[in-house]
Amino acid sequence: MIKTNTEFQKEMEELAVVFYGNDFSVEIVHNEEIYNKLYEKIVVNGENFEFDYPLPEGNQLKTKSIRKRRVLYSLYMVLSKIEKKVLPWGSFTGIRPTALARNLIESGEVKDYLIVEYLQNEYAISYEKALLVSKILKNQKGIIRNDNLVDFYVNIPICPSRCVYCSFISSELSKVNNLVEKYLDCLIKEIKAVRKIITEKSLIVRNVYIGGGTPSVLTAEQLERLLGEVKFSTNEFTVECGRPDTITEEKLDVLKKCGVTRICINPQTFSNLTLKRIGRKHTKEDVFSAYSLAVEKGFKVNMDIIIGLPGEKEFTINKTINTLLDLYPNNLTIHTLSLKRGSDLFFNNECLGINNIEKILSKAEKTVMNAGYKPYYLYRQKYQLSSLENVGFYRDNDICQFNIDSMEETSTIIAVGAGAITKRVFNLENKIERQANVKFIDDYIKRIDEMIAKKQNLFNL
Ligand SMILES: C[S@@+](CC[C@H](N)C(=O)[O-])C[C@H]1O[C@@H](n2cnc3c(N)ncnc32)[C@H](O)[C@@H]1O
Ligand code: SF4
DSSP: OEEESSSOHHHHHHHHHHHHTTSOOEEEOOOOEETTEEEEEEEETTEEEEEEEEOOOSOHHHHHHHHHHHHHHHHHHHHHHHHTOOOTTTTOOOSOHHHHHHHHHHTTSSOGGGHHHHHHHHHOOOHHHHHHHHHHHHHOOOOOOOTTEEEEEEEEOEESSOOTTOOSOOEEHHHHGGGHHHHHHHHHHHHHHHHHHHHHTTOEEEEEEEEESOGGGSOHHHHHHHHTTOOOOOSEEEEEOOOGGGOOHHHHHHHHHTTOOEEEOOOBOSOHHHHHHTTOOOOHHHHHHHHHHHHHTTOEEEEEEEESOTTOOHHHHHHHHHHHHHHOOSEEEEEEOBOOTTSHHHHOOTTOOOSOHHHHHHHHHHHHHHTTOEEEEEEOOTTBGGGOOEEEEEOTTOOOHHHHHHHHTOSEEEEESTTOEEEEEETTTTEEEEEEOOSSHHHHHHTHHHHHHHHHHHHTO
8 A cells, every 4th residue: 555645646556556566555645735845755555755855946837747757756766675676667657758758858858868868867767768769759750840731540440350458449340240331421421521621721631540440351342432532642641451361452452542552460479379369360371471462562561569468488479570570561560468457368367477578578679670670659558568668660761650640749630430539739839639539330420420510629729
């Protein structure tokens, strides 16, 4: 049990979860502020830890965020000492360390050449992770802070089957097959409304991403009907085709005809045993053939893998990394397994238990960098094993700008479909307004007019 007199209960809980799992609580005792001193008190299992900080100067918001940073840093130091455990991301509980670093540099608070040191000193982030953040900032070349440039996202929350680790809201095709045509009708209605907003507000669409779920679960005819409405002249147009068992030559021809430049084919692992265990109804051989077809058709390809999958040890993961490098896709994304409440694996996790995951991830990241890949975006998820991270890599100049824009929140993303969240970025005012569509396909179909009206309101602000 942790007791505190600070107001940062939620954030402290998030940090303590990494040390103790879910079976503990943080309790607010009282708030104590005396003249120009703040006495932050943290009690862990009956032992008192008191911190005496000078009150930082500046506006209230800034003061609060500095206090939060210090409280979390103190809590981290206490827990790290008690539990004899060092976390790679130290006291940083957020999901976007690169956005934090970018904001510190852009606001002039920290010089870019001092960012590694700053992240180490203020958040106890390890040197290796702080260096990774600074490398990523250098590799993110395409950010343009111009409110007239937007990205466009379409969500297809449908999959051929459910993977055991997944907690995304996405329905199995067999359960929603009778709704798919109606869903496409509504999507097209929303896309047309968005096209009107784009014309009226003189916006320019820079990048398009059709994600999910698994959009390639749609038939070739359905894909053609949908993509025929996404008529923007962009350089970058990605379609998530993650499950190779959904890819056919006919569908790839449709994507090519509709201007798609990049697709994702996600092995997750190159072990057929693991693929079976995690409920992906494809083999590594399916990945190989889908990939060669995609390369033959001239698509850029991204591949996702996950480290920490049930039953996998270091040897299997190394084999996956080596196979990935043999294939040499334009982009690759290394995820660390996140054990989320909404997933089947959360309730049945007897196969988990890899204990050197930090070392394995670090080695995997170094191996792909040595093979010529550069890291260009990074995010963390809740409940990731050892509180680690996901990193996207590119080779040559094949960056996916949409991924950067969405992770760094530097550009407006207009998103349509069930579960889609539109983020309107106001760069000058340094603020973001959001509009979330309802999450489930049946609700979305019923409430499509309301979703469109909300979107119109957001762009009339
Ligand atoms: C939104 S999913 C869509 C991808 C596509 N449906 C597929 O499965 O190939 C994007 C990626 O997130 C990763 N992912 C999903 N659930 C995860 C989890 N619980 N832990 C770590 N990575 C996860 C997977 O690598 C997946 O390819
Ligand atoms: S991992 Fe991908 S294919 Fe599997 S259930 Fe989640 S979104 Fe669907």
